[in-house]
Amino acid sequence: xxxxxxxxxxxxxxxxxxxxxxxxxxxxxxxxxxxxxxxxxxxxxxxxxxxxxxxxxxxxxxxxxxxxxxxxxxxxxxxxxxxxxxxxxxxxxxxxxxxxxxxxxxxxxxxxxxxxxxxxxxxxxxxxxxxxxxxxxxxxxxxxxxxxxxxxxxxxxxxxxxxxxxxxxxxxxxxxxxxxxxxxxxxxxxxxxxxxxxxxxxxxxxxxxxxxxxxxxxxxxxxxxxxxxxxxxxxxxxxxxxxxxxxxxxxxxxxxxxxxxxxxxxxxxxxxxxxxxxxxxxxxxxxxxxxxxxxxxxxxxxxxxxxxxxxxxxxxxxxxxxxxxxxxxxxxxxxxxxxxxxxxxxxxxxxxxxxxxxxxxxxxxxxxxxxxxxxxxxxxxxxxxxxxxxxxxxxxxxxxxxxxxxxxxxxxxxxxxxxxxxxxxxxxxxxxxxxxxxxxxxxxxxxxxxxxxxxxxxxxxxxxxxxxxxxxxxxxxxxxx
Numbered sequence: 515x516x517x518x519x520x521x522x523x524x525x526x527x528x529x530x531x532x533x534x535x536x537x538x539x540x541x542x543x544x545x546x547x548x549x550x551x552x553x554x555x556x557x558x559x560x561x562x563x564x565x566x567x568x569x570x571x572x573x574x575x576x577x578x579x580x581x582x583x584x585x586x587x588x589x590x591x592x593x594x595x596x597x598x599x600x601x602x603x604x605x606x607x608x609x610x611x612x613x614x615x616x617x618x619x620x621x622x623x624x625x626x627x628x629x630x631x632x633x634x635x636x637x638x639x640x641x642x643x644x645x646x647x648x649x650x651x652x653x654x655x656x657x658x659x660x661x662x663x664x665x666x667x668x669x670x671x672x673x674x675x676x677x678x679x680x681x682x683x684x685x686x687x688x689x690x691x692x693x694x695x696x697x698x699x700x701x702x703x704x705x706x707x708x709x710x711x712x713x714x715x716x717x718x719x720x721x722x723x724x725x726x727x728x729x730x731x732x733x734x735x736x737x738x739x740x741x742x743x744x745x746x747x748x749x750x751x752x753x754x755x756x757x758x759x760x761x762x763x764x765x766x767x768x769x770x771x772x773x774x775x776x777x778x779x780x781x782x783x784x785x786x787x788x789x790x791x792x793x794x795x796x797x798x799x800x801x802x803x804x805x806x807x808x809x810x811x812x813x814x815x816x817x818x819x820x821x822x823x824x825x826x827x828x829x830x831x832x833x834x835x836x837x838x839x840x841x842x843x844x845x846x847x848x849x850x851x852x853x854x855x856x857x858x859x860x861x862x863x864x865x866x867x868x869x870x871x872x873x874x875x876x877x878x879x880x881x882x883x884x885x886x887x888x889x890x891x892x893x894x895x896x897x898x899x900x901x902x903x904x905x906x907x908x909x910x911x912x913x914x915x916x917x918x919x920x921x922x923x924x925x926x927x928x929x930x931x932x933x934x935x936x937x938x939x940x941x942x943x944x945x946x947x948x949x950x951x952x953x954x955x956x957x958x959x960x961x962x963x964x965x966x967x968x969x970x971x972x973x974x975x976x977x978x979x980x981x982x983x984x985x986x987x988x989x990x991x992x993x994x995x
Contacts, residue, residue, distance in 0.1 A: 517710035517751065519744050520721050521670035524705040525683060527662045527693045528637060529573050534658040535636040536564030536607065541659050543699045548642075548653035556636075556658030558603030563790050566591075570634060570660035571614065571794070572804055573692040577662065578615025578632045579805050580690055588795055589614050591634075591788040599650070600639035602657055608635035610785040614794075620686075621813060622678045628667040637661040640700070656700070662692075668707070668721070673740035677733050680704050685812050689837060697732050704730040706740050710747045710757070722747070723757040727771055729764045739764040743771050815840065823847060823856050832864045838877040839863060842885060849889030852896075859892045866906065870913045882916025891919040903976035904928045928977065937970075937978050941986045944969045955991050963987060 531541050537555035545551055555562045575585055592610040613633035619626050639657040643650050664683070670676045684695040684702060695702040709722040727743055730736045747757050762771040787793075810818075812834050819830045819840075833840035843863055847856045867876075867883075875881070891908060894900050900908060900923060911922045922928070944966055945952055951969075954962035963984070970983045 516713055517722075517744075517748055518713050519671060519740075520668045520709050520711065521672075521676055521740060522668040522707045523664075523666045523670065523676060523679060524707070524726075525664045525666075525680065526637075526703045526705075527664070527687060527695055528656075528701040529570050529660040529662055530691070530693050531567055531569045531573070531660055533567060535567050535570055535634075535660040536658060539658065542655070543694075543696070543701055545655050548651070548655060551655045552657070556602070557654060564607065564788075566791060566794075567660055570662075573660075573690075574614045574632060574634045574662050575796075575801065576690055576804050576808060577664075577687065577692055578618060579801070580686060580808050580811060581615075581618040581620055581629055581632070581664075583615040583618030583629060583632060585615055585796055585801050586612065588612060588793060590793040591791045592785045593788050594635075595784045596782075598638065600641050600652055600654075600657070602639065602654060606635060606638065607788055607791070608663075609633035612793075620679060620682060622675060622682055625669075625675070627669045627675075627679055630665040630667055632662060632664045635661050635663060668709075673737045673744070676704075676706060676740055677737040680736055681733055682812065685835065689809055689811055700731065704736050706730060706736065706743075708740060708743045708747070710744065710751060722751075723759050725757060725759065726761045727764055728761060728774065729766075732766075735764055735766055738769055739771060742769065746771065823860070824853055825857065825860055829860045829864055833860065836875075838875045839868075842876040842888075845885035846888045846892070849886055850892055855889075855892050855896050858895060859888070862892065862905075862909070866909055867913075870910065882914075883912050884916070887912060887916075887918055894919055894923070898981070899923070900928060901971075901976050901978070903971060907976075937974075937982050938986055938990075940970055940973055940978065941983065941990060944973065945987075945990060952991065963991075966991075 528541075528543065533539060534541050534551075534556055537553050539551045539553050539556055542551055555564060578585060589609070590612045591607050594606045594608040594610070595604070596606070597604055613631045615632040616630075618629040618632070620629065621627075637656050637659040639652050639654040641650050641652055666679070670679060680702075684697075687693045687695045687702075693701060697703070706727045707724050708727070709724045711720060711722045725743060725747065727739050730739050743762070750757055758776075760776050761774045763774045764770075765772055815834050816830055819825055819833060820827075825833070833843050843860060846859050846863075850856050850859055871881075891905070891912065894908075895902070895905050904923075907926075908919050908922050908928065911917060911926070912919060915922075948966060948969060951962045951965050955966070966987055967983055970978050970987075
């Protein structure tokens with residue numbers, strides 16, 4: 515590519531609060547009935563006065579601090595004036611020159627992406643466009659919901675990196691408990707600003723014309739939309755044409771960006787201080803209280819899991835991404851203690867248990883396996899009391915009943931056969947019954963041994979020790995050569 519992409523993100527996140535930003539209406543993203551959670555305040559009726567949602571302010575400050583940002587001593591709200599059908603007041607209460615948080619950064623795949631600001635505003639309503647009609651409908655349930663906006667510096671250099679930033683941010687937001695950031699519900703929306711500059715002129719630091727993409731409501735759309743726009747602008751520049759500064763929308767069905775409007779500048783919004791809301795002043799003690807509430811964040815947990823438990827990268831990532839599963843793992847690990855048991859525990863949680871859960875969480879009330887019982891289950895495998903095949907049966911029974919693994923093994927007669935003489939008798943019988951497999955083994959066919967092991971397991975219903983079975987087969991088959 516002859517051009518260098520420069521990308522900045524603007525990410526809007528609906529905060530998890532009981533009420534809206536400036537009124538007592540419910541903040542309920544699951545509400546299906548349109549225009550239910552509305553009142554004269556969020557609908558902008560004359561004579562109404564807004565009141566600041568303190569919880570929303572705290573959640574924005576917590577996010578800014580978690581992202582290494584600073585909280586200024588003073589902050590204020592401003593009116594951002596524009597006229598859309600989904601904006602009931604005819605303006606939006608937002609923040610302009612004195613946001614709640616400034617600066618900060620996020621490390622993504624080893625690269626530092628700087629953050630310009632994190633501020634707080636109110637969300638707009640939602641436009642619905644019924645198919646095959648010439649009109650649109652407006653649902654104001656979302657109007658006035660606390661909306662946090664994070665703006666990055668133009669430090670991102672690819673669509674893949676932009677996606678990784680958005681994914682890591684969502685994970686942090688969930689760890690902080692400030693938002694579910696469910697993109698399917700519109701609780702997190704990404705806008706990307708993209709410009710291209712000539713690689714041959716990088717020393718001049720002159721950036722190309724900026725184009726903004728809206729409607730990026732999935733991580734796939736973030737990556738696909740930015741990649742498309744980079745390609746579109748590259749073709750224009752190759753043809754000697756100019757890139758127009760504009761706002762474009764993402765058409766997910768066609769996977770293209772489309773022109774929406776010529777890009778507004780800040781002065782077009784005629785910002786001025788919100789006259790109905792007092793400025794905010796923060797004391798150091800107040801900020802410290804919020805900072806102390808920040809839990810261990812994903813990156814710190816990744817590093818600790820690798821160091822403390824010796825887990826591989828993929829296993830660590832699975833346990834970090836699934837916060838509840840990671841917490842459950844730590845409870846089991848505290849019972850298991852020895853390194854082999856801990857690694858085996860992680861493997862069973864990530865594979866077998868996840869398969870049984872089918873997308874549900876270990877935090878659900880319906881989940882019955884206690885950490886103590888899971889640790890005991892892992893210990894039985896490590897001790898050789900049960901084979902991996904029997905382990906699957908035991909785990910499934912534990913999942914259904916929540917029973918103690920030792921009791922399940924005893925009640926169902928699943929105790930592993932570990933006596934050498936008993937297994938040797940069975941192995942000899944299997945060898946005698948399968949002369950073709952024995953002949954194949956002598957000819958060096960590797961799968962012949964596995965076939966015979968399988969026959970022994972079938973005969974013993976998975977109770978024979980796999981390790982002892984393999985050793986005995988190798989010994990007896992060598993004697994037959």
